[in-house]
Amino acid sequence: MEMDSYESDQVYENVDIKKPPSRRAGKQHGALALEMNDYASDSIYANTDSKQPPCIRPGEQQWKLAAPVDSSDRQAASCGWAVWLLIALSCLLLAAGVALGVLYFKLSESHSGLLGESSRLSESHSGLLGGYSRLNDTLSELQRNYSRLSESHSQLQRNYGRVQDENSDMKKKNAAVCVKSSTLDLQCPLKESSSKERVCKACPVNWVESNGKCYYFSPEKMDWNSSRASCVSMGADLVIIENEAEQKFLYENAKKNYYLIGLTDAVTEGVWLWVDGTPLNDKAKFWYGNEPDDWKEVDSSGEDCAHLKLLEDPLKDWFDxxxxxxQYNRICETMAVIINI
Ligand SMILES: [Ca+2]
Ligand SMILES: [Ca+2]
Ligand SMILES: [Ca+2]
Known part of the structure; x- marks a missing residue:
């Protein structure tokens, strides 16, 4: 529907809207009429407080009436902001989507890596379990071997103890055999050095026989304890003088000045005992003068060992x-060997 120019001017005056610069006939006028229709339509929207379309077509704003132009600009600006906001939100959503996609891709890769690592760890765990089982078997075997070795060690220790005892016995027997061998050489020397034939005597070589006893007058000197040990090593001991006849025999066969005899009071001062433990017999003691006197000028511990000193009286020649x-010579005594043929 088209309005005439007067009505149109009047409308512009009433509504205080700037008039278009010129009137154009034909299509332009028709367009204005259409604009007016649009304006009327907008006015209707305004008067009826109805919601208008959100947007105004570009290029048509300059043809709108003055009164509704502010509202329309605000609406247009609002729509622009909304569009930009939507675009920004779309961009953000797109960026978020891309970021989520990248994150998902990375997480997928990480997940795959973790699955692979988990698989390798499972294989390693299985291997370790197998190794642990083998180590347990080895440990059990070692424990059994250790137990067997401990038993063997205990058995060896017992055997070693028996061998030590046997060795000790053998040493004692060997020492006894050596003494017997030495005695045999003394009692039964070889007839000739080149032969094995022996000739046995009642007393060893260099010993003197008397009344079933053998006596050895040593040429060398020792102290009392060493002298006794030497006699024992020859199967004898220091002499024990039991009677006057024996005392006289010793006196007659002695060739040196001093000979130790088997008499001592070392255990208890003044109590004289023979080496076999028998006490000195009052009827068979042959001290010289005021002996024994336990003189301490030579030895501060006194005099506890007896010896013969060859003086004029054969029955008074003992000294402590x-x-x-x-250092004295010594007289050893042992039993003469009785040979039954
Ligand atoms: Ca005797
Ligand atoms: Ca004494
Ligand atoms: Ca004395």
């Missing part, structure tokens, strides 16, 4: 002397 410091 030092056991440690003096």
């Amino acid at each position: 002397g030092t056991c440690r410091l003096g």
